[in-house]
Amino acid sequence: MKEDKHSRWFELEYVPEDYIFSKEDRPQNLDRSVCYSVPVIDLENPKAAIGQSQPVEEILKASEEFGFFQVINHGIPEKTVNDAMSVLKEFFDMQSKDTAGIIPHKKGYIYTSSTDFVKNGVHLWRENIKHPCHPLEECIHLWPDNPIRYQEVIAAYLVEIQKLSSRILEMICEGLELKQGYFKDKSEVQLLSSNFYPPCPDPSLTLGILPHHDPSFITLLYQGGSTGLQVMKDGQWVNVGANPNAFVVNIGNQLEIISNRKLKSIEHRVVTSTHETRLSIATFVNPSPDCIIEPAKHLVNDLEPSLYTASQYKDYVHRNNAFGDYTTAIQNALRSES
């Protein structure tokens, strides 16, 4: 793709050929509305006041039916979230000014420009940064130090995400009737992956992220007030509503295994928009690398036999190339941090 050195790769009036997916891979029916919507769960539900502690049933039901839900009144301060979004926006704005193509991978984080992203021979309409987050004190200095507030702001965000994710996993634990604290020592907010999806001249030809499942226990996603995320439900792509007060939570493959497929890890993707820029922050709450993942014993019986064999998480990641082209880089980064 030819570009003017001063313009960014997406400032175009047409979609370059190497960004156009084949007919089968293109998003279809972008304008068709669907009747489903991903459940929005209020974590300060008044039920909590009458002794039920948390809206556990709602989370379980959403995890069984959709594999996705949104949480509001989640307790993460608005300022912490807004600061994280603005520092990431600054980061992406800086990257694209003078650089076209591949930026060398630095120790501790991976920045991928759009021209570097090739899926099935076609570029994705996004840029991305990924870095490990656990243990926080050991990772923080490996993250970008420009913008200057990046490390401080993102660390504050991750502390809150850790608290919220532990709370959600505790509720799932209660809902599945697992031993209290089941996830406590084996779940870590291990990886942050932030995506920048600029406006696209023709969203019917492109994709921000191809359909995929997450290799996590759960993933927490902040998407501001923007649309574009879609989840597969009964053979149709369903839009996840934009709610700037909510976090999107989805069940990853590891929790699907532990629950013996009671909870579903659902395929999702991101489509682009002609007018909107989408910035998202995905945080993957993963098992620790040595953790053995298998269906919880009490969810397996003669009527419901185990659907999975036990596997160490690090082997699962390796075998399934769970983080795509960057699996080895990410595994190395996680290993050197643990």
Ligand SMILES: O=C(O)CCC(=O)C(=O)O
């Ligand atoms: O950027 C998004 O909204 C989706 C991100 C996602 O699905 C992922 O990183 O696994």
Ligand SMILES: [Fe+2]
């Ligand atoms: Fe995902």
